[in-house]
Amino acid sequence: MLKLLLMLMLFGVAYLIQAVLYEKYGMKSVSYRCHFDREEVTEGDCFLLIEEIENRGFLPLPWIRSEYAVSQNLDFAGAHSTVTGGTRFVSSLFFLRSRSRIRRQWHVRALLRGEYTIEKVLLVSSDLFGTARSSMSAEDAGGVLVVLPKCYETEMPLLHSFNRTMGDEPVRYSFVNDPALLAETRIYTGYEPLRRIDWKTSARMGVLMVRNEEPVQNQKICICFTIQKSEFGRRYVSEDVSEHTVRVMAELFRQFTNQMLSFQVQSNCTVHGEFFSMMCDGSPAGYLRLLRNLSALDSEPDEMLRNCVTIPNGVRLILVAPYLSEDIRRLKAEHPSADVILTSPCETDDMNFIPIYEEVETDETE
Known part of the structure; x- marks a missing residue:
């Protein structure tokens, strides 16, 4: 009995010592x-x-x-x-x-x-x-x-029209002249740079003649997009469709960058508390910045798109949205030549509406 008590005492002492040690160290x-x-x-x-x-x-x-x-x-x-x-x-x-x-x-x-x-x-x-x-x-x-975001790899019909119409266009005045676009030739006055002398015309006319080059500027592209899922308290598309819109935007940015096109991007969605707005110069670094902004994009904007964007005059406007909302309808009415990319099915006869959507179910719950 004494040995048992002694063992219990030793066990109790060992337990207390290890408990104190583990609690402290x-x-x-x-x-x-x-x-x-x-x-x-x-x-x-x-x-x-x-x-x-x-x-x-x-x-x-x-x-x-x-x-x-x-x-x-x-x-x-x-x-x-x-x-x-x-x-x-x-x-x-x-x-x-x-x-x-x-x-x-x-x-x-x-x-x-x-x-x-x-x-x-x-x-x-x-x-x-x-x-x-x-x-x-x-x-x-x-x-x-x-x-x-992962790019939704698909053919963009919109890009075919840009291949035909984008690039340089003649304007009345610009700081940059295009040597490939000849406006006229005139007599050399002594103030023009020698590289502008047209030697063949000079030999034919018997006097020095210089080329007048056409002033040009790049056409501008403005992309305005939203990923809002609801309007006037009603939800029209699911979260999957909203995220599909982001992937379509990533693919659109990728194809524009591959063609080295400069463009402006605006949205009613916020990135770190500020409305998404930036210029892209068509470089890979600019494309990567766009993707990083898309990764931080809020999925449910609070403001209408038309209240958050400023569309300059004379730009090629592209609107991207999950569905044809009243907000997009009004922007389209204000800019009839705008191209509209919708990422969910929509019945319309307007040739400027381009559907790019996956086979996903839409959520039409109130």
Whole structure:
């Protein structure tokens, strides 16, 4: 009996000592980092989420669980996760010996464009007996993952008309003259540059003649788009159609960039709190900036498109929308020559309306 009491006392003392040690030093020497292996991907791409945990102390940790939250649009393969209210909660379990380090990789797939972060990272552990639990928040949760929209690869009938009509056009005055467009020849006065002398005409006329070149300027393109799903309190298209509109915009930007066309983009959608508006010079860098803005685009604008855009005179106007709303009808009435790209079915005889849509169901609920 005495031996039993002695053993119980020793066990109680050992339990108290380890409980105090784990409470004071258990999580003190633990460092944790969770981050993506890339900063930028495209919709549908697979990448890695990396967890790195290290125990620099002398106490082994029988178990330690990491818990963090990400968007439901990041699909984890093989991870223990649950989705609640648009947020995916992921947990991972580790056993850490003293002075050891573990690196774990999760395969993740980006389902939808956007800017994503790892949030609410929490580490939970306990002592050897699993009775005294302790927790801590991790400070390093990686940076921002930018998921660019995927281009909806399709033929753009609109581009054929641009191939015929876009480029340089003669104007009454410009700072730039086109040497390929000859307006007339006249007698050399001594003030013109020698490169403008027309030697063949000079030999035929017997006096020095110079070329008068046609002043030109580039035709301008203005793209105004919206991805709004509802109007006057009624929802007309689904979230899928709205996102399809973004992918059509990405493809339109790509094809314009391939033709090195400069264009202006305006929208009633916001990017980081400001209405989307920018100029693109037709360069790959400008195209990448457009895609990054599309990735951060709000999916439900608060203002009508016609109240948020300024359309200059003399531009080739392109309107892009998920459906033919009253807002688009009014803009079309104000600019009859505008081309309209709709990403859901629409019955119209107007040749300027271009349907580019997928076979998806529309949501017509009130």
